[in-house]
Amino acid sequence: MFKTPFPAYLETTGCWKHVTIEMTKIVQKQITPIYEMESLDIGHAWGSGTYLSVAAATYLLTNEHVAKKMLSTPIAHLPRDGAAPIRVTNPMQAKGAPVDAAMSRIDEAALEGSPTRPVPARKFDLEFAPADYELFFICGYPGYSSPKFATQPNRRSTYFGALNTPSQPYLSQQVPLPNRPECNDEDHFAISYPNEGAMALTDRHVDTPDAHGMSGSLVWNTHFVEVGGNGWTPDQASACGIVWGWDPDAKCLICTKVELLREAILSFLRHEAAYFHWCDRGRPEGDPLTDWLWAEEAVVSL
Numbered sequence: 001m002f003k004t005p006f007p008a009y010l011e012t013t014g015c016w017k018h019v020t021i022e023m024t025k026i027v028q029k030q031i032t033p034i035y036e037m038e039s040l041d042i043g044h045a046w047g048s049g050t051y052l053s054v055a056a057a058t059y060l061l062t063n064e065h066v067a068k069k070m071l072s073t074p075i076a077h078l079p080r081d082g083a084a085p086i087r088v089t090n091p092m093q094a095k096g097a098p099v100d101a102a103m104s105r106i107d108e109a110a111l112e113g114s115p116t117r118p119v120p121a122r123k124f125d126l127e128f129a130p131a132d133y134e135l136f137f138i139c140g141y142p143g144y145s146s147p148k149f150a151t152q153p154n155r156r157s158t159y160f161g162a163l164n165t166p167s168q169p170y171l172s173q174q175v176p177l178p179n180r181p182e183c184n185d186e187d188h189f190a191i192s193y194p195n196e197g198a199m200a201l202t203d204r205h206v207d208t209p210d211a212h213g214m215s216g217s218l219v220w221n222t223h224f225v226e227v228g229g230n231g232w233t234p235d236q237a238s239a240c241g242i243v244w245g246w247d248p249d250a251k252c253l254i255c256t257k258v259e260l261l262r263e264a265i266l267s268f269l270r271h272e273a274a275y276f277h278w279c280d281r282g283r284p285e286g287d288p289l290t291d292w293l294w295a296e297e298a299v300v301s302l
């Protein structure tokens with residue numbers, strides 16, 4: 001997989017700590033836990049999402065397998081820690097394998113007064129093309145507070161109170177895809193997720209959390225290795241994929257490459273634009289092609 005010599009400076013913990021801390025400061029303002037709501041008073045951790053900004057509108061981006069929970073149970077996002085969850089009520093557009101992505105428009109009022117800073121579409125790479133040994137960053141919401149292989153997993157839930165699920169920042173590198181029928185090198189990549197890791201602030205080694213709940217987290221190419229580390233800032237990072245799976249035996253997270261993700265997001269935006277155009281035309285029957293052709297011209301790219 002790697003053709004160039006391993007960069008010697010990556011052997012030091014200093015650069016890993018620096019990149020993790022600086023990326024966390026930015027990404028934590030862009031993400032949200034996603035809950036399945038048993039009732040107005042009871043919620044259970046379910047997945048991770050990112051707020052995305054496109055053409056002055058804000059969307060919630062996650063996995064299709066996370067979003068489809070809406071078919072049986074309401075789901076909610078949390079733009080403010082310690083506040084009440086906000087139910088996802090707008091339509092959720094989704095695509096299954098191999099991309100596994102979903103997106104829903106978020107009403108402006110839901111984010112008023114929130115520290116949230118949605119990711120602009122320009123931060124998405126055109127294709128997955130990292131440098132050898134590049135550092136990848138994710139920040140999501142593990143759904144369990146118990147150790148990874150606990151016999152009785154303790155799912156994060158809340159009863160009669162504000163929802164607050166701690167996020168988990170994580171810095172890693174690419175590894176080979178596991179041999180699974182749902183994975184292929186053209187559409188997917190994997191990043192290492194070992195049984196333990198070092199805390200960025202203390203260097204203390206701890207067990208990595210159960211990765212259930214991390215689904216829907218964006219994967220960031222930090223470009224730290226690409227620029228050689230010198231003069232690197234977190235503003236240089238770009239989204240290169242989305243997490244959708246965890247293989248505990250292979251000790252890795254499985255992700256969709258950004259090309260497929262961009263294609264799915266563009267399709268979502270065009271379908272939404274076509275719907276609004278149809279509404280503006282008075283909702284005529286029997287002529288969907290007119291609205292779709294209009295949307296293809298109106299929404300050319302991200």
